[in-house]
Amino acid sequence: MKLKALPSMSRSDWCRIPEQALPQEGSGKMASLDRVKVLVLGDSGVGKSSLVHLLCQNQVLGNPSWTVGCSVDVRVHDYKEGTPEEKAYYIELWDVGGSVGSASSVKSTRAVFYNSVNGIILVHDLTNKKSSQNLYRWSLEALNRDLVPTGVLVTNGDYDREQFADNQIPLLVIGTKLDQIHETKRHEVLTRTAFLAEDFIAEEINLDCTNPRYLAAGSSNAVKLSRFFDKVIEKRYFLRESNQIPGFPDRKRFGGGPLKNLHYD
Amino acid sequence: MSFLIDSSIMITSQILFFGFGWLFFMRQLFKDYEVRQYVVQVIFSVTFAFSCTMFELIIFEILGVLNSSSRYFHWKMNLCVILLILVFMVPFYIGYFIVSNIRLLHKQRLLFSCLLWLTFMYFFWKLGDPFPILSPKHGILSIEQLISRVGVIGVTLMALLSGFGAVNCPYTYMSYFLRNVTDTDILALERRLLQTMDMIISKKKRMAMARRTMFQKGEVHNRPSGFWGMIKSVTASAPGSENLTLIQQEVDALEELSRQLFLETADLYATKERIEYSKTFKGKYFNFLGYFFSIYCVWKIFMATINIVFDRVGKTDPVTRGIEITVNYLGIQFDVKFWSQHISFILVGIIIVTSIRGLLITLTKFFYAISSSKSSNVIVLLLAQIMGMYFVSSVLLIRMSMPVEYRTIITEVLGELQFNFYHRWFDVIFLLGIFRIGRRI
Numbered sequence: 019m020k021l022k023a024l025p026s027m028s029r030s031d032w033c034r035i036p037e038q039a040l041p042q043e044g045s046g047k048m049a050s051l052d053r054v055k056v057l058v059l060g061d062s063g064v065g066k067s068s069l070v071h072l073l074c075q076n077q078v079l080g081n082p083s084w085t086v087g088c089s090v091d092v093r094v095h096d097y098k099e100g101t102p103e104e105k106a107y108y109i110e111l112w113d114v115g116g117s118v119g120s121a122s123s124v125k126s127t128r129a130v131f132y133n134s135v136n137g138i139i140l141v142h143d144l145t146n147k148k149s150s151q152n153l154y155r156w157s158l159e160a161l162n163r164d165l166v167p168t169g170v171l172v173t174n175g176d177y178d179r180e181q182f183a184d185n186q187i188p189l190l191v192i193g194t195k196l197d198q199i200h201e202t203k204r205h206e207v208l209t210r211t212a213f214l215a216e217d218f219i220a221e222e223i224n225l226d227c228t229n230p231r232y233l234a235a236g237s238s239n240a241v242k243l244s245r246f247f248d249k250v251i252e253k254r255y256f257l258r259e260s261n262q263i264p265g266f267p268d269r270k271r272f273g274g275g276p277l278k279n280l281h282y283d
Numbered sequence: 284m285s286f287l288i289d290s291s292i293m294i295t296s297q298i299l300f301f302g303f304g305w306l307f308f309m310r311q312l313f314k315d316y317e318v319r320q321y322v323v324q325v326i327f328s329v330t331f332a333f334s335c336t337m338f339e340l341i342i343f344e345i346l347g348v349l350n351s352s353s354r355y356f357h358w359k360m361n362l363c364v365i366l367l368i369l370v371f372m373v374p375f376y377i378g379y380f381i382v383s384n385i386r387l388l389h390k391q392r393l394l395f396s397c398l399l400w401l402t403f404m405y406f407f408w409k410l411g412d413p414f415p416i417l418s419p420k421h422g423i424l425s426i427e428q429l430i431s432r433v434g435v436i437g438v439t440l441m442a443l444l445s446g447f448g449a450v451n452c453p454y455t456y457m458s459y460f461l462r463n464v465t466d467t468d469i470l471a472l473e474r475r476l477l478q479t480m481d482m483i484i485s486k487k488k489r490m491a492m493a494r495r496t497m498f499q500k501g502e503v504h505n506r507p508s509g510f511w512g513m514i515k516s517v518t519a520s521a522p523g524s525e526n527l528t529l530i531q532q533e534v535d536a537l538e539e540l541s542r543q544l545f546l547e548t549a550d551l552y553a554t555k556e557r558i559e560y561s562k563t564f565k566g567k568y569f570n571f572l573g574y575f576f577s578i579y580c581v582w583k584i585f586m587a588t589i590n591i592v593f594d595r596v597g598k599t600d601p602v603t604r605g606i607e608i609t610v611n612y613l614g615i616q617f618d619v620k621f622w623s624q625h626i627s628f629i630l631v632g633i634i635i636v637t638s639i640r641g642l643l644i645t646l647t648k649f650f651y652a653i654s655s656s657k658s659s660n661v662i663v664l665l666l667a668q669i670m671g672m673y674f675v676s677s678v679l680l681i682r683m684s685m686p687v688e689y690r691t692i693i694t695e696v697l698g699e700l701q702f703n704f705y706h707r708w709f710d711v712i713f714l715l716g717i718f719r720i721g722r723r724i
Contacts, residue, residue, distance in 0.1 A: 051488075063657065074491065087545030089538065090480060092487040094495050108488050123552035127545060130473045131480075148317050 051094070053108040054254050055134060056247075059156040060141035061149040062117050065194040068227035069141060070113045073243075078228050085115030088131050095247045107251050111139075118155045125159065132160050137188045137250035142214075144193040144207055144224060150214055153191070157218065161185060188253060189220035190246045197226040221246060289353040296339055297332050304331030308663075311647050316659050323380075323660050326373060327667045333365045334674035338635045341681065345628045345689050355695065366429045369671045370407070373664055375400045380660045407432060430675070434705055437676025440669060442709045444645065446716025449580040461561065464554045472551060476544040483537045486530050493527060584717060587710040627689065631681060638677055642670060679705050 058066050067089065071079035074091040093109045114131050116124055138160055142150040193211050208224065215222035223239045225232035233240050305328045309318070318324055340358055343349050378399030382392050411432045560566045606623055646666045653662065682693045682702060 051492075053488075074487075075494070086542045087476075088480065088541070090484050090487065092484060092491045094491050108491070110484055121549075121553065123556055124549050126552045127473075127549040130476065130548075146317050 051106055051108050052255065053110055054136040054247075054250050055110045055112060056137040056139060056250060057132065057135050057160060058111055058113045058139045058141060059153075059160060061143070061146075061152050061156075062115065064141050064143040064146070064149050065227045066113045066115075066141045069139075069192065069194065070111045072227055072230060072233065073111060076230060078230060085113060087115060088128075089113045089115070095244075095251070097248055097251045099244065107247075109247055109250075118152045118159065128159075135160065135187060136254045137190070137246070139190045139192060139246075140218065140220075141192050141194060142211075143195055144211065145195050145198050147210075150193075150211070153214070153218075157189070161187070185219075186253065188246060188249045189218045190243075191215045191218055191220050191222040193222065193224040194227050196224050196232075197229065285350050286353045286356075289349045290357070292349070293336065293357050297336050300332035300335040301328050303335075304328035307331070307643065311643075312650055312663060312666075313659070320380075320660055322376065323663055326368070326376060327663060330365075330368055330373070330667045330671045333361055333368065334671055335639070336361050337365070337674060337678055338639075341635075341678065341693075342628065342632060345624060345631060347624075362426060362430070365671060365675060366426065366433065369433060369668060369675070370404075370429055373668045373671070374403045377661055377664045377668070378403070380664065384657055384661070410435060433672050434676050434679050435708070437672035437674075438680065438705050438709050439712050440673055441676055441680070442712035443716045444642075444673075445583075446713045447720055449583060449713075450717055450720045461554060461558055464551050464558065466555075469548065469551050469555065472544060472548045476541060476548060479537055479541045479544060483534055483541065486534050486537070490527055490530055490534075584714070587713050590710045591707070591714070634681060635677070639674075642673055646670065676705070680709060 058070055060066050062084075065082075067082050067085055068079045070089070070091050071077065074093045090113070091111050093111065095107050095109045097103075097105050097107055112131055114128055116128060120128075138157065140153045140157060142153050191211070191214060199207050211222055211224060221242050223242055225239060231237075233243065305324065308324050308327050312327075313324075336357075340354060340361065343354060375396060379392060379396035382395045382399065411428070561570060606626075646669070650662060650666060678693065679702065682690050
């Protein structure tokens with residue numbers, strides 16, 4: 019498609035971006051920052067698009083609509099903020115739409131987005147128990163992608179703790195629509211989600227996507243989020259420097275190797 | 284005494300149907316959602332139960348089971364309950380759940396749902412005016428008035444579904460229509476999709492970086508909010524935000540492209556699966572069936588056209604006609620009365636079972652395609668309404684397939700409806716539907 023030429027801008031506005039032409043296909047060389055890819059998975063209607071909008075633009079999404087296919091947004095994250103080794107990275111949040119019970123043709127199409135993933139955010143709706151249960155199937159769909167290329171689940175959705183113990187991709191569980199849970203039921207719901215996060219060996223955050231104060235700087239949620247992104251960046255760039263192998267599929271081929279011992283922190 | 288026994292049999296069967304509807308709802312329809320309002324489930328199961336009871340009564344009529352007067356009583360009662368549900372309860376609850384979804388009107392839910400229901404009743408009533416349905420000597424709220432209108436809507440639905448099925452069925456079953464899809468096609472499309480995603484990402488990276496530098500320099504990126512904000516943004520806008528809106532437009536166009544590519548890829552995968560399926564035994568069997576179905580569909584279209592052009596409605600049902608043909612032309616002698624009863628029972632039974640099954644499958648597919656967690660309640664209730672109307676009009680039309688001696692109960696209960704009108708209307712809508720759908724394919 020034809021693109022209009024951008025008007026000339028002053029250097030101060032675009033100080034960090036060297037070129038303004040389109041990048042070559044498939045290269046991340048465009049900006050001077052490195053990138054990591056994080057999937058955002060969950061049932062339809064739980065609020066993934068609102069969440070991604072909140073994380074990337076610090077604003078509430080005004081008119082959420084059906085996500086067809088995949089929508090991406092980018093957040094600039096400071097790795098190891100506040101220390102001398104602080105460095106900025108691009109975090110690509112891939113919000114994959116659809117339901118876990120879709121036709122297998124849709125699942126095969128979705129599988130193309132699961133390539134070389136560095137982190138997964140699992141989103142569920144606190145007011146809907148089924149969406150929490152479906153998270154197991156979602157994670158299996160994304161993690162099994164390379165074992166069975168046709169997209170068929172190997173373990174037919176049964177939860178297997180072994181698989182998650184072996185998993186190298188950092189996970190984060192986020193529960194949405196916290197404001198719709200009545201005060202009296204809050205304790206019961208939060209206990210349930212704590213068990214859920216434990217199963218995934220992941221941190222959990224519970225919030226309301228229409229209220230930015232849950233992720234205000236300095237709050238415990240913001241700290242957990244920052245820690246998660248740091249972990250993702252670490253696993254991608256700092257524990258593999260010797261091998262130069264990016265992402266999940268190649269790791270499986272080499273079967274772990276000498277790096278395995280570094281993953282227990 | 285016999286009335287009590289008959290009633291208990293009827294009630295047991297009704298409870299069985301209710302249970303079946305409940306299970307179907309839980310296992311099939313609502314398998315991915317959580318049921319929060321049990322009212323919806325109850326209404327759906329009750330509609331299903333009473334509709335199935337109507338069919339059951341027809342079968343009993345043919346087989347001669349149960350006392351004739353108790354059958355008549357149950358018919359009337361069943362009909363009243365179904366009409367009550369279809370005209371009063373379900374539309375009211377649909378209005379109630381629609382209003383509950385809208386945040387503004389949350390406080391006065393009941394008031395607005397009553398208003399919605401009154402609007403529905405007005406249009407429902409107006410529906411009967413242009414049609415020559417019944418003679419004016421009946422009162423306002425009689426069964427005949429309500430049934431006639433429900434019948435019109437239901438017959439339209441039936442004809443549309445039949446028309447769609449007639450065209451879609453050979454298209455789905457026969458592999459003649461499948462275009463050839465190779466793996467390289469799919470891979471090429473996937474590559475294009477990923478390229479588009481990469482382009483979107485690079486633009487979003489620019490935007491994120493621009494926002495960050497603006498934020499660090501102290502200019503907060505805010506969209507023009509409110510009336511004065513809009514006026515201000517017309518005259519003076521920061522150069523950064525101008526570029527952002529430009530890039531945002533490009534991103535919007537690219538995102539639309541990525542959506543289309545995604546849908547095309549999913550389509551190709553589905554076609555590839557169908558090609559593989561057609562190579563299996565089951566696929567070949569369905570392919571074979573497809574040829575028969577297409578012949579049957581062509582015959583149906585032909586008959587419908589003849590009915591309309593020559594303005595005739597079949598006077599005899601297929602069973603009696605078939606028996607006549609065998610007796611007169613083939614010279615085979617057999618006990619007409621005995622066989623006509625059994626054959627019509629089998630025929631009507633098959634028609635009923637296939638139409639129920641077909642409808643449930645179509646409803647399930649429809650539900651999966653369009654429902655979301657917010658609208659699932661409304662959609663299920665709409666489906667219950669459609670199901671009820673469909674079954675009521677099936678009863679009207681099935682009358683044609685039965686020999687004369689069994690038609691009496693339907694004629695008695697439903698009063699003086701112009702049954703011929705409904706058959707004519709079915710043929711008209713059937714043909715219209717076929718032409719519309721045929722043009723689209």
